[in-house]
Amino acid sequence: xxxxxxxxxxxxxxxxSTMLLLTDGSVMCQQSGGVNWxxxxxxxxxxxSNGTWTALAPMLNTRLYYASAVIRDGRVIxxxxxxxxAGGETNKCEMYNPVTNAWTVVSPPAGWTQVGDAASxxxxxxRLLMGNLSGVKTAIYDPVAGTxxxxxxxxxxxxEETWTLLSDQTVLTVQCSNRPFAEKYIAPxxxxxxxxxxxxxxxxxxxxxxxxxxxxxxxRxxCVGATPHTALYTPPAIANQPGTWTAGPDFPxxxxxxxxxxxxxxxxxxxxxxxxxxxxxxxxxxxxxxPTYFFDFDGVHLTQILAPTGxxxxxxxxxxxxxxxxxxxxxxxxxxxxTIYCYTPTGAPDDLWRPSITGVAxxxxxxxxxxxxxxxxxxxxxxxxxxDDCTCATNYPxxxxxxxxxxxxxxxxTFDHSTMGVATGVTIQYTxxxxxxxxxxxxxxxxxxxNGIPSKPIAVNGWIIHWPRDFDVESWAFLIGSLADxxxxxxxxxxxxxxxxxxxxxxxxTAAAHELMLKGMRQLQEIGARVVVNRAKAAKTVxxxxxxxxxxxxxxxxxxxxxxxxxxxxxxxAKK
Numbered sequence: 001x002x003x004x005x006x007x008x009x010x011x012x013x014x015x016x017s018t019m020l021l022l023t024d025g026s027v028m029c030q031q032s033g034g035v036n037w038x039x040x041x042x043x044x045x046x047x048x049s050n051g052t053w054t055a056l057a058p059m060l061n062t063r064l065y066y067a068s069a070v071i072r073d074g075r076v077i078x079x080x081x082x083x084x085x086a087g088g089e090t091n092k093c094e095m096y097n098p099v100t101n102a103w104t105v106v107s108p109p110a111g112w113t114q115v116g117d118a119a120s121x122x123x124x125x126x127r128l129l130m131g132n133l134s135g136v137k138t139a140i141y142d143p144v145a146g147t148x149x150x151x152x153x154x155x156x157x158x159x160e161e162t163w164t165l166l167s168d169q170t171v172l173t174v175q176c177s178n179r180p181f182a183e184k185y186i187a188p189x190x191x192x193x194x195x196x197x198x199x200x201x202x203x204x205x206x207x208x209x210x211x212x213x214x215x216x217x218x219x220r221x222x223c224v225g226a227t228p229h230t231a232l233y234t235p236p237a238i239a240n241q242p243g244t245w246t247a248g249p250d251f252p253x254x255x256x257x258x259x260x261x262x263x264x265x266x267x268x269x270x271x272x273x274x275x276x277x278x279x280x281x282x283x284x285x286x287x288x289x290x291p292t293y294f295f296d297f298d299g300v301h302l303t304q305i306l307a308p309t310g311x312x313x314x315x316x317x318x319x320x321x322x323x324x325x326x327x328x329x330x331x332x333x334x335x336x337x338x339t340i341y342c343y344t345p346t347g348a349p350d351d352l353w354r355p356s357i358t359g360v361a362x363x364x365x366x367x368x369x370x371x372x373x374x375x376x377x378x379x380x381x382x383x384x385x386x387x388d389d390c391t392c393a394t395n396y397p398x399x400x401x402x403x404x405x406x407x408x409x410x411x412x413x414t415f416d417h418s419t420m421g422v423a424t425g426v427t428i429q430y431t432x433x434x435x436x437x438x439x440x441x442x443x444x445x446x447x448x449x450x451n452g453i454p455s456k457p458i459a460v461n462g463w464i465i466h467w468p469r470d471f472d473v474e475s476w477a478f479l480i481g482s483l484a485d486x487x488x489x490x491x492x493x494x495x496x497x498x499x500x501x502x503x504x505x506x507x508x509x510t511a512a513a514h515e516l517m518l519k520g521m522r523q524l525q526e527i528g529a530r531v532v533v534n535r536a537k538a539a540k541t542v543x544x545x546x547x548x549x550x551x552x553x554x555x556x557x558x559x560x561x562x563x564x565x566x567x568x569x570x571x572x573x574a575k576k
Contacts, residue, residue, distance in 0.1 A: 025411030046409035080115030124421030131158025211261030379450035
C-alpha cells in the first residue's frame with residue numbers, strides 16, 4: 001500500500017531543486033541553478049508541511065548539477081557545477097556555515113581545472129572523496145585541515161557514476177564508461193578494486209547515464225538503471241572481494257514506452273521501501289523524456305504509485321526531481337517548481353533498525369552543549385541518492401527534544417559526530433548537540449533520529465541557568481532583559497550579579513550601561529536589516545545557471561505552455 005502526498009503550505013519562493021537536511025533538523029533548498037537558498041523549519045509541533053521558509057545567504061557562484069555534502073561538523077560543502085556563471089564544468093567550491101549563515105571559498109584539488117558534476121561520497125572518517133570528470137583520478141578533501149590530497153586512481157572514469165557508501169567502509173559504483181562492470185573503493189587502504197560484472201546493463205550506452213543506488217537495511221545495494229533494468233549487489237564477507245550481483249525487477253512498460261531512471265533520485269524510507277522516479281527512455285543520448293512516474297520498491301517488487309498530484313505522473317522530466325528525507329520519516333520532493341511535496345509512507349521501521357541512546361545528560365540546560373552516546377546513530381544507509389548531479393545523503397544523527405508540558409518540539413544542532421559511517425552495528429558512537437536557547441523549563445524527552453527513524457525516548461529535564469556562565473548570546477539577552485524586568489544586573493567575574501542593593505549611583509551607572517547596550521543593538525539591527533535587503537536584491541539580479549541544451553516551454557495551439565524534451569545533451573564521454 002502506498003503512502004500519502006501533501007504539498008507544503010508555504011513555498012520557498014523560487015523553482016526548488018537540491019535540498020539538504022541540516023543537522024539542526026532544518027532543510028536548506030536551492031533555487032534551481034541559482035545562488036539563492038532558503039531554509040525550511042518545521043512548526044512548533046514538528047510538522048514540516050506547515051513549516052516556515054527563511055532566506056539564507058546566497059552562494060558566491062551559480063551552479064547546476066554539482067557535488068555536495070553535509071560534513072561531520074554540520075557545515076555544507078558544494079563543489080563544481082556542470083553549468084555556472086564561473087564557467088562550464090567549473091572547479092569552484094564553497095563551504096556554507098549554518099551557524100554564521102555565510103559562504104566561504106574552498107580551493108579545488110590541485111591541478112583540477114574542471115569539477116563539473118563530479119561523483120562524490122563522504123567517507124566514514126568524515127573526508128570527502130570526489131572523482132575527476134575526465135579521467136581516473138580522485139581527490140580527498142579533509143574538512144578539518146581544509147586541504148585536498150590525491151586519492152587512488154579508479155579502474156574507469158568517474159563520469160556520470162553513482163557512488164554508494166557501504167557498511168564495510170567501501171564505496172560501490174557501477175562503471176558508466178566500462179559497462180556492465182562495477183568497482184569499489186576500499187577506504188582504509190585507499191584502493192579501488194573490482195566489484196564484478198552485472199547480470200544486466202544499467203547504463204544507457206549513448207549517454208553513459210545511469211540512475212540512483214541506495215544501500216538497503218538488509219545490506220544489499222539497490223541499483224537503478226537508465227535502462228528498464230535494476231540490479232542488486234550483495235557485499236562479500238571480506239571487503240576487498242568482488243561481491244555478487246543479481247538482476248532486480250524491471251520497470252514496466254507504460255503506454256507502450258520503455259521506462260528507466262536516466263538521472264533521477266531515490267530515497268530509502270523508514271519502512272525499508274525505496275521511493276523512486278523514472279520516465280520514458282529511448283536509448284538516445286540527448287533524450288531526457290517526460291513524464292515522471294513514481295515507484296515503490298519493497299526489496300522484491302517494483303510497483304508504480306500515484307504522483308503527488310494524484311495523477312499517474314507529473315508532466316516534467318525525471319531529472320528535474322530532487323528528494324530528501326526528513327527527521328519525521330517523510331520524504332520531501334521538489335521538481336523545479338515553486339511547489340514542494342511531502343510524502344508520508346505507510347508502515348513502520350523494524351525495531352532492529354532504530355538508533356538507540358546509551359548515554360545522555362538527564363538535565364539539559366538551555367543554550368548548552370552536550371554529548372549523546374548510542375548505537376546506529378547514523379542509520380543503516382545514506383538513504384538519499386541521485387548520482388553525479390546531486391548528492392544529498394542524510395546519514396548523520398539528528399537530536400530532537402519534546403517538551404512534555406507544551407508539546408512543542410525542539411531540534412538541537414548536532415556536530416562533530418564520531419563517525420560518518422553507516423550500519424555501525426553494536427559499536428558505541430557519539431555526537432555533540434547544542435540545546436536551543438528557548439527550551440522551556442520542565443520535563444521533556446529526547447530522541448536521536450537516523451534517516452527518519454527515531455530512537456526510543458529518554459526522559460530528561462529542561463533547565464535554565466542564569467549564572468555563573470560564559471558571556472554568550474544567552475547571557476547578553478539576560479542582561480538586556482533585566483533592564484525591562486528589573487532588578488538590574490551587571491557582569492561579575494562569575495556571571496551576572498544584581499546591583500540594586502548597592503546604592504542609586506551603581507544603579508544609575510548600570511542603567512546607563514544597559515542603555516548603551518540597547519542603543520548598540522538597535523544600530524546593529526538597523527545595519528543588519530539594510531545588509532540583508534541589499535544582499536537579497538543583489539542575489540535576485542544573478543541569473544540561475546541553466547542547461548543551454550534544454551529546450552524550454554513553447555506555446556501550443558491552445559496557448560498552454562507545453563514542456564519539451566531535454567534535447568541533444570552531449571554525453572560527458574563525448575565532451576571529454
